[in-house]
Amino acid sequence: xxxxxxxxxxxxxxxxxxxxxxxRRELSAVTNRxxxxxxxxxxxxxxxxxxxxxxxYFLRYYRDQxxxxxxxxxxxxxxxxxxxLAEQPDVSLWTxxxxxxxxxxxxxxxxxxxxxxxxxxxxxxxxxxxxxxYPFCDTRSIRALTDWLDAxxxxxxxxxxxxxxxxxxxxxxxxxxxxxxMEIACWFDSGNYTIKRNATFGxxxxxxxxxxxxxxxxxxxxxxxxxxxxxVKWHRDYTYVSSTHMLLPxxxxxxxxxxGGEKASGCLLHAKFLHTFVEKSAExxxxxxxxxxxxxxxxxxxxxxxxxxxxCKWSEKYIxxxxxxxxxxxxxxxxx
Amino acid sequence: MTVGFIMLCHTALDRAAQVARHWAxxxxxxxxxxxxxxxxxxxxxxxxxxxxxxxxDVSPRFSCEWGTWGLVAATQAAAELMLKRFPEVRHVYLAxxxxxxLRPVEELRAYLDERPTTDFIESVTTEDVTWTVGGFxxxxxxxxxxxxxxxxxxxxxxxxxxxxxxxFKRRIPDGITPHLGSQWWCLTRQTLSxxxxxxxxxxxxxxxxxxxxxxxxxxxxxxxxYSRNVESRSLTLSKFDFQGKPHIFYDDHLQLLRRSDCxxxxxxxxxxxxxxxxxxxSDSAGTAQTEPNPGKIDRxxxxxxxxxxxxxxxxxxxxRFPNENWENGRTAQPYSVFEGFSEIFENFxxxxxxxxGGRVHGHLYAPERAQFAGDETVYNGALSDSAALxxxxxxxxxxxxxWNTRGERQCxxxxxxxxxxxxxxxxxxxxxxxxxxSGAWAVPLFRSNLNFSDIRKIAAxxxxxxxxxxxxxxxxxxxxxxxxxxMAEFVENPMExxxxxxxxxxxxxxxxxxxxxxxxxLTGFGRFLQNLKNQGMQPVLMGDFPAGDGPPxxxxxxxxxxxxxx
Numbered sequence: 001x002x003x004x005x006x007x008x009x010x011x012x013x014x015x016x017x018x019x020x021x022x023x024r025r026e027l028s029a030v031t032n033r034x035x036x037x038x039x040x041x042x043x044x045x046x047x048x049x050x051x052x053x054x055x056x057y058f059l060r061y062y063r064d065q066x067x068x069x070x071x072x073x074x075x076x077x078x079x080x081x082x083x084x085l086a087e088q089p090d091v092s093l094w095t096x097x098x099x100x101x102x103x104x105x106x107x108x109x110x111x112x113x114x115x116x117x118x119x120x121x122x123x124x125x126x127x128x129x130x131x132x133x134y135p136f137c138d139t140r141s142i143r144a145l146t147d148w149l150d151a152x153x154x155x156x157x158x159x160x161x162x163x164x165x166x167x168x169x170x171x172x173x174x175x176x177x178x179x180x181x182m183e184i185a186c187w188f189d190s191g192n193y194t195i196k197r198n199a200t201f202g203x204x205x206x207x208x209x210x211x212x213x214x215x216x217x218x219x220x221x222x223x224x225x226x227x228x229x230x231x232v233k234w235h236r237d238y239t240y241v242s243s244t245h246m247l248l249p250x251x252x253x254x255x256x257x258x259x260g261g262e263k264a265s266g267c268l269l270h271a272k273f274l275h276t277f278v279e280k281s282a283e284x285x286x287x288x289x290x291x292x293x294x295x296x297x298x299x300x301x302x303x304x305x306x307x308x309x310x311x312c313k314w315s316e317k318y319i320x321x322x323x324x325x326x327x328x329x330x331x332x333x334x335x336x
Numbered sequence: 337m338t339v340g341f342i343m344l345c346h347t348a349l350d351r352a353a354q355v356a357r358h359w360a361x362x363x364x365x366x367x368x369x370x371x372x373x374x375x376x377x378x379x380x381x382x383x384x385x386x387x388x389x390x391x392x393d394v395s396p397r398f399s400c401e402w403g404t405w406g407l408v409a410a411t412q413a414a415a416e417l418m419l420k421r422f423p424e425v426r427h428v429y430l431a432x433x434x435x436x437x438l439r440p441v442e443e444l445r446a447y448l449d450e451r452p453t454t455d456f457i458e459s460v461t462t463e464d465v466t467w468t469v470g471g472f473x474x475x476x477x478x479x480x481x482x483x484x485x486x487x488x489x490x491x492x493x494x495x496x497x498x499x500x501x502x503x504f505k506r507r508i509p510d511g512i513t514p515h516l517g518s519q520w521w522c523l524t525r526q527t528l529s530x531x532x533x534x535x536x537x538x539x540x541x542x543x544x545x546x547x548x549x550x551x552x553x554x555x556x557x558x559x560x561x562y563s564r565n566v567e568s569r570s571l572t573l574s575k576f577d578f579q580g581k582p583h584i585f586y587d588d589h590l591q592l593l594r595r596s597d598c599x600x601x602x603x604x605x606x607x608x609x610x611x612x613x614x615x616x617x618s619d620s621a622g623t624a625q626t627e628p629n630p631g632k633i634d635r636x637x638x639x640x641x642x643x644x645x646x647x648x649x650x651x652x653x654x655x656r657f658p659n660e661n662w663e664n665g666r667t668a669q670p671y672s673v674f675e676g677f678s679e680i681f682e683n684f685x686x687x688x689x690x691x692x693g694g695r696v697h698g699h700l701y702a703p704e705r706a707q708f709a710g711d712e713t714v715y716n717g718a719l720s721d722s723a724a725l726x727x728x729x730x731x732x733x734x735x736x737x738x739w740n741t742r743g744e745r746q747c748x749x750x751x752x753x754x755x756x757x758x759x760x761x762x763x764x765x766x767x768x769x770x771x772x773x774s775g776a777w778a779v780p781l782f783r784s785n786l787n788f789s790d791i792r793k794i795a796a797x798x799x800x801x802x803x804x805x806x807x808x809x810x811x812x813x814x815x816x817x818x819x820x821x822x823m824a825e826f827v828e829n830p831m832e833x834x835x836x837x838x839x840x841x842x843x844x845x846x847x848x849x850x851x852x853x854x855x856x857x858l859t860g861f862g863r864f865l866q867n868l869k870n871q872g873m874q875p876v877l878m879g880d881f882p883a884g885d886g887p888p889x890x891x892x893x894x895x896x897x898x899x900x901x902x
Binding site for chain 2: 136139140141143144147148151152158159160189190191192193194195196197204206210212213216217218219220221227255256257258259260261262263264265312313314315316328329330331332333334335336
């Protein structure tokens with residue numbers, strides 16, 4: 001890559017950082033417990049809106065994995081999410097009433113919080129419906145992973161978004177608070193993903209899964225991106241460019257091997273398709289605060305009108321990370 | 337007589353103290369060296385933690401940057417202290433702060449008592465070393481390395497390059513032959529003291545100070561001068577990955593470590609509570625005689641390195657996306673492509689499925705939809721039959737299909753009526769077995785009920801497309817196994833080519849084909865071709881069909897030989 005292009009990317013990165021810095025004013029702290037953060041803590045960053053029912057399990061899942069502190073931006077929830085989070089001893093909470101879209105779908109807010117609090121910490125950026133799975137996650141804490149990444153001089157860790165869905169109609173089995181969503185949405189597509197390389201940012205662009213299969217069979221190019229790099233040893237100069245799909249500087253996007261080998265990687269189990277999804281997609285459609293004119297939600301809405309059974313006879317039932325590794329969706333790399 | 341432990345520590349000092357206590361309370365003296373870069377608080381905490389143990393001491397501190405002399409200096413100082421303060425020590429065991437004893441000390445002591453004069457140290461001449469990472473073996477001893485590899489990589493590399501160019505070579509002092517090996521050793525008092533009290537030690541030390549990674553060569557070389565009995569292996573289980581950094585052990589390795597029968601393992605993750613609890617508690621001396629046997633662990637880590645460097649063939653995923661020609665196998669396993677067969681034979685797919693026992697698809701790249709076997713709309717791995725999804729990334733469609741159906745042979749039909757983008761990929765894939773009957777696309781036209789002018793147009797188009805496809809299949813870069821027959825050749829003698837293909841697939845029974853597929857009725861096909869010619873189109877890919885009305889004579893004297901490209 002030439003000097004000119006790398007200079008342009010450098011400018012772009014600075015621009016995103018300035019933007020994040022300016023957007024900090026849209027955030028107001030509800031409870032700021034960041035003074036509890038110790039030097040080696042692993043931090044989780046998230047933006048959410050009206051996810052009260054998911055929160056208890058979400059927090060428990062990541063506490064068990066070894067997250068030390070949660071930094072969360074609440075984008076105008078009115079279902080009690082804010083009050084619930086404010087009570088949690090390991091959560092620092094901010095609210096933002098401004099537009100989600102104008103903050104580039106929360107990226108600006110989180111970039112700012114990461115710049116301010118994430119410097120030199122391992123940071124995990126996930127949505128409340130994303131559950132991080134990494135090699136050996138059933139026997140080793142997330143710190144084992146980050147220690148190993150540190151020892152291997154690896155700064156970022158990829159985890160593909162894996163859409164999980166229930167068998168039968170999406171809202172047939174309602175989700176109860178505190179329940180493991182994977183008890184309901186335990187199915188996934190194992191082998192219909194397509195990959196392209198993004199020449200500018202050097203990341204992979206992965207599409208496919210049940211959303212491409214059901215909602216975008218005629219316009220595959222519009223199917224949502226599934227590549228994610230949620231776990232990064234943060235430095236204040238870093239910035240997410242578009243959701244957690246890609247970062248700058250672009251070296252952080254090189255979470256894949258180009259010479260035949262496999263790097264270690266994980267998955268984000270995406271429990272989007274619970275009964276809440278049907279209401280939510282209708283609401284998001286009217287709010288129009290989502291990516292690319294919410295075309296994704298429009299497609300869902302159209303798809304949901306007929307028969308929203310994402311399950312097919314080749315759907316795979318989720319067991320554990322080893323299953324995902326055997327199927328080739330993630331890899332242990334040289335971690336043993 | 338007992339064994340004394342030297343521990344080189346730089347992090348997780350609480351764990352080091354825990355292990356030191358384990359050894360010390362079992363009558364093994366311990367000398368701890370703490371990297372001088374460790375902060376005062378942590379160091380004092382360690383001192384407090386071991387204050388009540390009379391047979392634990394700390395040695396003078398050196399800065400131990402990786403790959404530098406500091407590590408050797410620290411070891412020397414600690415060894416001198418050990419030999420002076422604890423006269424009952426016969427063997428000195430060099431360990432690190434992240435080592436963990438796997439077997440009771442009693443067993444180690446018994447093992448060493450049986451071998452009172454043996455020095456356990458991996459010591460290999462530079463010619464025989466295969467494990468060095470970074471390309472230095474002999475050069476470690478003949479170049480100078482004044483710059484830090486970790487902090488000033490460019491200077492380091494540049495200086496090495498410059499020395500190579502001007503042909504600089506250090507002189508190796510007389511009396512030593514460079515040897516390399518794992519830095520974790522166990523030496524007898526006799527050998528160790530001879531090394532430390534060598535009259536020429538000054539000379540050797542000065543030389544090794546500028547050798548690259550002296551902790552892997554100083555004692556390994558010196559031991560050859562004095563030892564009467566070198567056992568060239570390390571008693572410490574320590575595995576390295578492809579970057580040369582040690583593999584780390586976690587709680588889930590417990591059973592593996594237990595069964596390895598090694599005395600000490602490195603490196604243990606400091607938070608592996610269960611490992612520390614289990615191995616520091618066990619004292620039951622039982623199998624004193626068993627030799628260390630790290631075979632299983634070796635295999636586990638060898639596999640990990642292989643996965644990292646070569647990966648799984650035919651897999652394209654988020655952390656493995658090889659550049660072209662670096663795939664180690666473009667697809668996961670062999671598959672077969674048939675072009676023109678289903679046009680010439682009736683129910684060819686059913687027949688083929690019976691003959692080879694694999695999965696036989698129709699035209700996977702048909703323009704309307706992927707014709708999966710059994711007319712499925714979704715296939716293994718939830719692969720959709722949507723043409724748009726498939727054509728969005730035709731290569732991924734194929735690699736996904738082959739990956740998803742590992743263990744089952746896939747066959748599919750292909751032809752000039754299909755989306756052609758995949759052609760090049762097929763030709764370059766060694767797993768592809770491609771059999772072509774050129775010109776067979778004319779048969780459906782011949783049997784169709786279209787106006788002849790339309791037929792002529794379609795025929796011209798299909799012939800052009802197939803011509804291009806054949807051109808790809810004849811390219812010099814070809815990797816696939818390709819056989820091409822013209823239609824005329826094939827219909828004369830269809831059984832022999834079929835038998836060859838089926839044999840190569842390696843079908844279940846490996847017996848001769850008993851039942852031939854039924855060929856469609858070609859009566860009048862020659863006439864049909866002549867009509868095309870008469871209309872100004874030149875059908876060439878079928879080969880020579882007589883223009884007569886009768887069926888092509890399969891008993892003709894001229895027997896078509898299939899030709900094998902490649």
